[in-house]
Amino acid sequence: MQREAMEYDVVVVGGGPAGLASAIRLRQRAAEKGNDLSVCLIEKGAEIGAHILSGAIMDPRALSELFPDWEADGAPLNAPVSEDRFFFFSATGAMRVPNVFLPQCFHNEGNYVVSLGNVCRWLGERAEALGVEIYPGFAGAEVLFDENGAVKGVATGDMGRLRDGSEGPSFQPGMELHGKYTFFAEGCRGHLGKQLQDRFHLDDGVDPQTYGIGLKELWEIRPENHKTGLVIHSGGWPMKPDTYGGGFLYHLENHQVAVGFVVGLGYKDPYLSPFEEFQRYKTHPGIRKFLEGGERIAYGARALTAGGLQSLPKLVFPGGVLVGDDAGFLTASRIKGAHCAIKSGMLAADACFDALAAERRRDELSAYPEAFERSWLREELHRARNFKPWMNKGQTLGAMMFGVDQVVLRGRAPWTLHIDTPDYAKLKPAAECAPIAYPKPDGALTFDRMSSVFLSSTKHEEDQPCHLSLKDATAPITVNLPKYDAPEQRYCPAGVYEILCDENGANPRLQINAPNCIHCKTCDIKDPLQNIVWLAPQGGEGPTYPNM
Amino acid sequence: MKILVPVKRVIDYNIKARVKADGSGVDLANVKMSINPFDEIAIEEAVRLKEAGIATEVLAVSCGIAACQETLRSAMAIGADRGILVETDAELQPLAVAKLLKALCDREQPQLVLCGKQAIDDDANQTGQMLAALAGWPQATFASKVVIADGEATVTREIDGGLETLRIGLPAVISADLRLNEPRYATLPNIMKAKKKPLDTVKPADLGVDVTPRLSTLKVSEPPKRGAGVKVADAAELMNKLRNEAKVI
Ligand SMILES: Cc1cc2nc3c(=O)[nH]c(=O)nc-3n(C[C@H](O)[C@H](O)[C@H](O)COP(=O)(O)OP(=O)(O)OC[C@H]3O[C@@H](n4cnc5c(N)ncnc54)[C@H](O)[C@@H]3O)c2cc1C
Ligand code: SF4
Numbered sequence: 001m002q003r004e005a006m007e008y009d010v011v012v013v014g015g016g017p018a019g020l021a022s023a024i025r026l027r028q029r030a031a032e033k034g035n036d037l038s039v040c041l042i043e044k045g046a047e048i049g050a051h052i053l054s055g056a057i058m059d060p061r062a063l064s065e066l067f068p069d070w071e072a073d074g075a076p077l078n079a080p081v082s083e084d085r086f087f088f089f090s091a092t093g094a095m096r097v098p099n100v101f102l103p104q105c106f107h108n109e110g111n112y113v114v115s116l117g118n119v120c121r122w123l124g125e126r127a128e129a130l131g132v133e134i135y136p137g138f139a140g141a142e143v144l145f146d147e148n149g150a151v152k153g154v155a156t157g158d159m160g161r162l163r164d165g166s167e168g169p170s171f172q173p174g175m176e177l178h179g180k181y182t183f184f185a186e187g188c189r190g191h192l193g194k195q196l197q198d199r200f201h202l203d204d205g206v207d208p209q210t211y212g213i214g215l216k217e218l219w220e221i222r223p224e225n226h227k228t229g230l231v232i233h234s235g236g237w238p239m240k241p242d243t244y245g246g247g248f249l250y251h252l253e254n255h256q257v258a259v260g261f262v263v264g265l266g267y268k269d270p271y272l273s274p275f276e277e278f279q280r281y282k283t284h285p286g287i288r289k290f291l292e293g294g295e296r297i298a299y300g301a302r303a304l305t306a307g308g309l310q311s312l313p314k315l316v317f318p319g320g321v322l323v324g325d326d327a328g329f330l331t332a333s334r335i336k337g338a339h340c341a342i343k344s345g346m347l348a349a350d351a352c353f354d355a356l357a358a359e360r361r362r363d364e365l366s367a368y369p370e371a372f373e374r375s376w377l378r379e380e381l382h383r384a385r386n387f388k389p390w391m392n393k394g395q396t397l398g399a400m401m402f403g404v405d406q407v408v409l410r411g412r413a414p415w416t417l418h419i420d421t422p423d424y425a426k427l428k429p430a431a432e433c434a435p436i437a438y439p440k441p442d443g444a445l446t447f448d449r450m451s452s453v454f455l456s457s458t459k460h461e462e463d464q465p466c467h468l469s470l471k472d473a474t475a476p477i478t479v480n481l482p483k484y485d486a487p488e489q490r491y492c493p494a495g496v497y498e499i500l501c502d503e504n505g506a507n508p509r510l511q512i513n514a515p516n517c518i519h520c521k522t523c524d525i526k527d528p529l530q531n532i533v534w535l536a537p538q539g540g541e542g543p544t545y546p547n548m
Numbered sequence: 549m550k551i552l553v554p555v556k557r558v559i560d561y562n563i564k565a566r567v568k569a570d571g572s573g574v575d576l577a578n579v580k581m582s583i584n585p586f587d588e589i590a591i592e593e594a595v596r597l598k599e600a601g602i603a604t605e606v607l608a609v610s611c612g613i614a615a616c617q618e619t620l621r622s623a624m625a626i627g628a629d630r631g632i633l634v635e636t637d638a639e640l641q642p643l644a645v646a647k648l649l650k651a652l653c654d655r656e657q658p659q660l661v662l663c664g665k666q667a668i669d670d671d672a673n674q675t676g677q678m679l680a681a682l683a684g685w686p687q688a689t690f691a692s693k694v695v696i697a698d699g700e701a702t703v704t705r706e707i708d709g710g711l712e713t714l715r716i717g718l719p720a721v722i723s724a725d726l727r728l729n730e731p732r733y734a735t736l737p738n739i740m741k742a743k744k745k746p747l748d749t750v751k752p753a754d755l756g757v758d759v760t761p762r763l764s765t766l767k768v769s770e771p772p773k774r775g776a777g778v779k780v781a782d783a784a785e786l787m788n789k790l791r792n793e794a795k796v797i
Contacts, residue, residue, distance in 0.1 A: 046560070047580050118578055131741075138736055159733040175736040194772045220569060255569075295567055457580075459562045544563060546578045 003155060003173045008106040008133075009356055011142040011153050011179035013192060015043030015117065018324020018341035019185030020123040023064055025349035027068075027130040036252055037356060039132045040177055042156060044139035044519075045306055046540040047193070048124035051519055053216060053379070053548045054116035054198040054338060055248055055258060056299040057081060057108055057231060061376070063119075063340035075113040075122050078253045082229030084108050085285060089237040089247075094286045105333045105384060105401065110229055113250045113258075116338055116365060116548045129451045134167065135157045137540035140184075143192050144176060153178040159538050164508055165430045165465050170191075180361035182320040185345065188303045189521040190326040191534050202313035202322070208422035209311045209328055212244075213522045214335075215278040215301040216260035217452075218547060221294035226255045233285075240281045243267050246276075247281045256297075257290060262335060264306065265423040265491075265526050266392060269433045273490035274522075275301075276438035279446040283439070291445055297450040300495035300545050306332040306388050309381040310418055315369045319362040321348045326521050331380055333387035333402065340377055347371045381451035389417030418449070427528050431484040449495035453516050456495070457544040460515040460537050467522065467537035468496065468512050475531045476510040485526055491526050518543045549592040549696075550605045551717075553628065554649055555587040557612055557619040558669040571767045575671070581615070583593060583622045585665025590724040592731040594662050594665050595627030598602060602696050603660075605629050609652055613637055617747060624770075625734035626740035631747040641773035642670075644759035646678035651755035653683055658700070658719065665723040666691050676723040686716035690725040 012019045012025055023039045029196050030037040045051035046359060058077060062347030070077070086102055087094040099107070128134055141157035151174060160171035184193045187213065197203050230251040239245040251257050261278035281290060305311075305328040312329070315322050323329075323345045330337030351367035372378055375532040441447045460467070470476065478484050488497035494516045501508045519542040524534040558581040559565055568575045597603040608623035608735075610616040611634040620631035632643055634648050653661065666673035680687035692711070695702035705712045706727065734742075752759045779785045790797045 006737075046582075049578070050580060115578070133740075135736060135739060155662065156736055159735070170730065170732055172733045172735045455564060457560075457563045521647060544560065544580045546563070546580070 005020040005175050005176035005178055006040070008038045008177060008179045010037070010039045010181050010183065010352060011177045012039065012041040012183040012185055012326075014043070014121060014185035014186050014187060014190065015041055015048045015124060015134065016185060016324060016327065016341060017123065017135065017338050018187070018299070018326065018345040019043075019183060020048070020120060020127050020178055021062070021342040021345035021350045022183045022185060022323055024066060024123065024127050024130060025346045026353055027132055027192050027341055028167040028177065029353040030349070035357075037353070037490070041127065041134045042154075042177065042181075043134070043136040044536060044539055045136060047136045047541060048134065049121040050136070050544045051119035051542055052117035053121050053214070053300040053545055054088075055214075055216070055250060055260060055335065056114050056116040056338060057111045057121065057250060057336065058114045058116070059336055059339040061113050061347065064334055066141055066342060066346060067509070072178070073126070075395070076118045077511045079229045081108040081111045081113060081231055082227065083229070083231070085232045087232065087234040087236075089234045089284055089286065093283060094234070094284070097505050103333070104380065105331070106233065111253050113229055113231060115252065117252060117548045132494065136308055139191055139536035139539045140186070141174060141536045142527070143195060144178070145311065146362060148317070148362070149318065151182050151317065152362065153182050153194070157430055157539060161464055163463050163465060165500050168463070180356060181365065183323055183345070183348060183352075183489055184320060185323045185341075185526045186326045189534075190306045191524070191536060193322055194327040194415040196317060196320070197313055200317040207310040209305055209307040209420050210419055210424055211265040211266055211525050212262045212306050213265055213274050213301060213491070213493065213520060214260055214262045214304055215274060216299070216548065217296050217297035219257050219259060219291055219294045219296050220291055221257055222254055223255055226257070227251050228253055234286070237284065238277050239263070241435055243269070243272070245277065246248065247287065247333050249287055259287065261290065262304070264388075264391065264419055265303070266363070266421075266426045268426050268428045269436070270427045270430050270484040270487040271433050271436045271490065273436070273438065275449060275493045277438075279441060280439060282445055288445060296447070296455065296536075298546060298548055299455040300518055300543055300548055301522070303525055304337065305330050305523045307419065308332050308388060309378075309385045312381075315348070315372065316363055316364045316366060321352070321368055323348050325353040329377065329381070335391070338396055340381075343370070343377045347375060347377075383440045386413060386415065386417045389419055392419060421539050424526055424528050424530055427484055428488060429483050442443040449493070453494045453518065454517050456494070458516060458518050460517065460541045462515055464538055466512055466514050467535045468517065468532045469535055471531050471533060472529075475529050477508055479529060480527075482506060487526065487530070488523055491522050493520055493522065497523070549603045549659040550564065550607060551603045551660045551662055552607045552609060552649070552653065552656060553587065553590050553594050554663045554675070555591065555608050555619050555623045556584040556611050556667045557581050557610065557616045558584045558667050561585055561668055565704070567768050567770045569604075571769055573765065573768050579680050581718070583619045584664050585668045586666060586668070586724055586726070588622075588626065588731045589687060589726070589728050590662045590664050591623045591626045592729050593724060596729065597696060598627065607632065607656060607658065609634065609649065611636070611640055611648050616634055620747055621732060621739070621742050623677065624745045625739045626731060627738075630745055631746065633749045634752060634755065635749050636752050638759050640759055641761050641763055642672045643672035643678055643762060644757065645675050646682055647757045648752060648755055648759070649675070649679050650682040651757055653679075660718060661698070661721045663721065663723050665725050670692070676721050680721040681690070682720070683721070687721040687723075688716055689723045691722050692725050692727045716752050731767045776778065
């Protein structure tokens with residue numbers, strides 16, 4: 001069956017803050033100038049917001065540039081940060097860091113506790129009102145190139161292929177979306193963005209990207225434990241001093257709190273399980289006291305980029321741009337990327353609009369990186385540039401030195417530190433580490449993976465090609481298992497990877513429970529051999545997060 | 549032959565529904581909503597009848613808030629020709645919906661109303677039957693196969709332990725069961741086309757229908773949580789527990 005094609009001025013892949021802001025800005029500029037410009041945005045989630053998982057404390061700076069009247073327009077930023085607390089946890093105690101010693105980047109006055117998914121839902125409505133064509137339920141599955149090698153758009157995935165790849169009874173081919181320019185806004189570890197980086201050598205000469213995995217739950221807690229706008233961050237326990245990680249607890253509106261934990265994916269111990277660390281984190285007295293008597297209502301996980309300025313790839317290539325976390329704009333010291341995503345989308349949209357007005361097409365939008373160089377975004381990332389490299393040197397020393405970097409030198413340190421090893425190459429052999437005995441879930445405060453995944457409302461058609469593909473099908477058993485004790489069993493927050501043996505406990509094999517996948521992308525990042533390649537499953541599948 | 553298919557906007561079947569803390573209903577804030585799966589089957593069947601040259605037009609109707617337009621667009625992406633939204637913010641109960649549909653049947657004169665057997669949110673399983681009664685039309689519920697010929701419908705129904713086949717005259721109401729068909733995927737080109745299909749909006753008052761609820765909901769609660777399981781050492785302990793703790797034998 002032949003794929004149909006449709007022509008647009010601009011095609012945007014991904015409906016997170018970056019993609020939506022790009023599309024909105026393009027249509028705003030077009031409305032100002034009174035010319036028409038067709039913008040199409042596709043989103044792999046079943047609706048806008050369905051795949052968005054964030055903290056989140058939102059810095060409204062970029063949003064205010066995009067929609068100066070966002071407050072009057074009803075943007076769901078309803079819980080201004082009312083109090084900031086930062087702790088270093090030990091197993092049972094907590095040391096509060098007085099706010100005066102906290103680097104500026106850890107202060108949150110003027111920011112809002114939000115559900116980024118709901119902010120995206122709102123942005124989606126705005127975008128549609130401005131004339132953006134939004135198609136949720138369709139994943140960009142393939143980048144299309146024109147005869148000159150420039151990106152000419154994307155193709156959405158086929159529907160109804162059977163497990164072996166053949167066309168099933170309900171088969172429907174994907175569709176080609178062609179644009180004069182294509183925006184890639186897939187968020188952290190975009191699977192098309194990754195291909196583009198390789199093809200156009202976008203990351204030549206920059207540090208390897210580093211990542212974290214963030215796990216999060218939404219709770220409805222007892223009214224007496226709730227204080228709208230209270231934000232708590234912590235370092236220390238349960239992470240060992242040599243591993244970067246930290247927790248957060250944000251009080252939203254409606255007696256809800258977002259509790260979460262981020263673990264740097266450069267961790268070395270193959271026995272570490274980010275999921276179990278998160279569960280354990282909730283048992284700390286400083287966190288437990290808020291959650292007890294409450295009810296968990298949602299769960300999910302998502303990787304985030306943390307390399308900052310030193311890892312930022314080239315942003316443009318013929319016919320397209322990378323925006324948001326697909327490029328790696330995220331201020332790691334603040335774990336804030338939403339405003340960076342919006343800002344980068346706006347900068348790219350401006351460059352694109354001007355190019356279209358000059359009748360250009362499918363060239364490099366070099367005005368975008370130039371504008372970035374002059375922007376506050378670049379300034380913010382520059383100040384924070386040494387955070388992750390310091391943290392790599394261990395949490396305690398790292399925190400101290402980053403403190404010096406930020407409080408004493410205000411981000412203007414004469415040094416820029418670098419990261420030279422990618423996250424996947426950092427695991428130590430299991431033989432050099434000891435298994436970690438994590439406590440059993442109690443079903444009230446702590447849970448197992450299966451009951452958690454259930455709350456993410458994830459679904460995938462079982463009978464389709466496995467979207468977690470292995471370059472070498474034997475490597476999980478011949479290398480990962482003996483050398484690292486199959487770390488994918490532990491880093492996957494959805495229990496997708498299982499080592500199963502026969503009844504005699506022999507002949508281990510890797511079972512991939514692909515329907516459970518919640519699209520966090522951690523396996524694609526952390527597999528020590530880079531053998532796991534995440535591909536887009538059928539559109540509309542994956543988690544369906546409410547309010548995340 | 550014109551077919552009218554009512555479609556309801558309901559919580560997506562994939563979402564774990566959660567009851568609001570005050571027990572007043574299910575929490576729908578920012579929860580994914582979709583077309584009721586049985587209605588999707590009904591639309592698919594109507595579109596197949598049109599593709600087979602038996603029907604000439606498929607009309608989708610939804611009753612509810614403005615967002616039900618999306619539900620109508622989903623129906624049109626599968627192949628419905630046009631949509632009518634009966635827009636109201638009021639709570640709609642099956643009888644009110646049946647009256648609205650009756651009024652639209654008077655106006656549109658379809659030969660067949662093909663509806664889902666029930667909506668997965670309230671599981672009421674009443675609207676089709678009430679509509680048939682109000683219109684004085686024959687009905688065949690829980691259809692697993694529909695054949696239309698010579699002004700009659702032959703409908704196979706799944707019943708306990710077997711199949712029942714009915715023949716009814718048209719116009720009629722038929723409600724779709726799960727196995728009637730497997731709806732197609734709505735493709736992107738069809739979704740794009742659906743955006744351009746006609747969609748009219750009317751109000752209940754335009755149809756002269758009073759939708760005031762007749763039933764009041766006292767309380768909504770979740771089923772009791774299952775307690776943790778226990779491992780028993782042997783059959784004797786199991787018997788003991790079944791007899792003395794669970795008191796089931
Ligand atoms: C646990 C956690 C806590 C965080 N806390 C904060 C915080 O407090 N404050 C803050 O500002 N930021 C925070 N961030 C970071 C912030 O969430 C991201 O920086 C931001 O979401 C990036 O926006 P984006 O649009 O680039 O990508 P995303 O938000 O990831 O959006 C990408 C979208 O594109 C879609 N997509 C991806 N690939 C495709 C494809 N091929 N085809 C179609 N669609 C596709 C995805 O489904 C998704 O909807 C946090 C992140 C995490 C994980
Ligand atoms: S399979 Fe990979 S992308 Fe999916 S949930 Fe597990 S780690 Fe994340």
